[in-house]
Every structure is written in structure tokens, then in C-alpha cells.
Amino acid sequence: MKVPAPEEAAPGQDASAARVAELTELLGQLTTSWDEERRLLARRLHDSLGSSMTALTMHLGLLSQHLQEQPQRDRAAQMKGLLNNVIETNRKMQLQLWNDKLEFLGPKAAIAELVSDWGREHGIKARASLPDEDPEYSRPQGVALLRCAEEGLRNALAHARATEVDVILDDDGDQAMLTIRDNGVGPGQEASASSGGYGLRLLRERARLLGGSLTLGPGPDGKGTALTLILPKQAS
Structure with a gap:
């Protein structure tokens, strides 16, 4: 045949x-x-x-x-x-x-400083949960992680009307996952995984170029907002 x-x-x-x-x-x-x-x-x-x-x-x-x-x-x-x-x-x-800590000390130190300064400046309880060790990232990966933290905090202040924000970085060696979640009003119908403002669209493209993904949605309990960036460690 x-x-x-x-x-x-x-x-x-x-x-x-x-x-x-x-x-x-x-x-x-x-x-x-x-x-x-x-x-x-x-x-x-x-x-x-x-x-x-x-x-x-x-x-x-x-x-x-x-x-x-x-x-x-x-x-x-x-x-x-x-x-x-x-x-x-x-x-x-x-x-x-540009945060010099990103270049000389890595994303962990840069994110820790960002969260601390942001919470103090705006009077919002901001907590950072970071790995005990200092994971290694390429410069593009480090920039994407820091920009995601900045964007998540910016959205929590401008749109969510949150009083508490958690910035969580997990790294299992194969991938890094950064989550910024708050106790605010939630993302709303206009903010979905394929929409958002200029900052979110640019950040989504950064993630895609590095082989990762960016999602925006409700928090794990259905309340507040969670912005999550996932980057594979083998990406450069």
C-alpha cells in the first residue's frame, strides 16, 4: 500500500x-x-x-x-x-x-531589598519568602524575576488596594517560580492571562523568550491577586 x-x-x-x-x-x-x-x-x-x-x-x-x-x-x-x-x-x-544588587549579589538580594523598601515606603505589610541558598540565574533570568516582582508590587498598589503582599521565590533546580500575591480586590475580568497593561504584556514576552510563562489570576483561596512567573533553569 x-x-x-x-x-x-x-x-x-x-x-x-x-x-x-x-x-x-x-x-x-x-x-x-x-x-x-x-x-x-x-x-x-x-x-x-x-x-x-x-x-x-x-x-x-x-x-x-x-x-x-x-x-x-x-x-x-x-x-x-x-x-x-x-x-x-x-x-x-x-x-x-537598574538595581546593582541584581548584578553583584543576585536576584535574591535585589528582591529582598525591593520588597522591604516598597513596604516601608507605602505602609503596606510586605513579606519576602526566598530560598535559603542563592540560586544561579543568567542575567536575562534575573532581570525577568526582578521586573516581575516590581510589576506585581506596582499592581498591588495601583489596582488591588491591598494591605498585605507576599513575594515568594521557589527554585527546585529545574525551574524558578516567583509569585506575588496580595489580599486585595482581585484582578478583575479585564486582567486575564492574555491581557493586561503594557508592563504585563512586556513581562509576558520576557517570560516567553526565556521559555517560561506568566499568569495573572485570583489567589490560591480565590481571593486577592496572584502574579506568577515560571522560568526553566536551562533557558538562557
């Missing part, structure tokens, strides 16, 4: 698949380039503006010691306060662009 030949893909399907592959590769290159630009900009802010502001604060402190009139001292104190505000704003901008 003659075995039928396998069906060949139509020319249009081949062209569509090739186009999708090209766009996927382009997105990966753009994401990598974007991350590198953010890292370099954060470094410039630290090395240039941050160092200059710190030096100005020190010089102003030395100068104020020689001021005799109280109005002059008051003005110097106001100037020092303004400089401290600029330094703090610069620090926050650096962290939003």
Missing part, C-alpha cells in the same frame, strides 16, 4: 512562521538592548550626579560651620535639605532603572 506523503505547509504559512520568528528574535534583541541602556544610565546617574550631590552636601556642611549669623545658618540648613532630597530622588531613579 502506498504511504501518503506528509502534507507540506502552504507557502503563506511558511512566510508567517518565518515572520513570527524574526519578530521574536527582534524583540529579544530590543529587550536586551533596553536593559543594557537602563543599566548604563543608572551607572552614570550614580557616578556623576550622585557623587556630585554628595560632595556638595559635604562642602556645604563644612561651610555652614563658619557661618555666624542665624539666618545664614538657617538658609544653609534649607540648602542641605534640598540637596538631600535630590540625592534621595536620584537614588530612587537609579533603582527604578
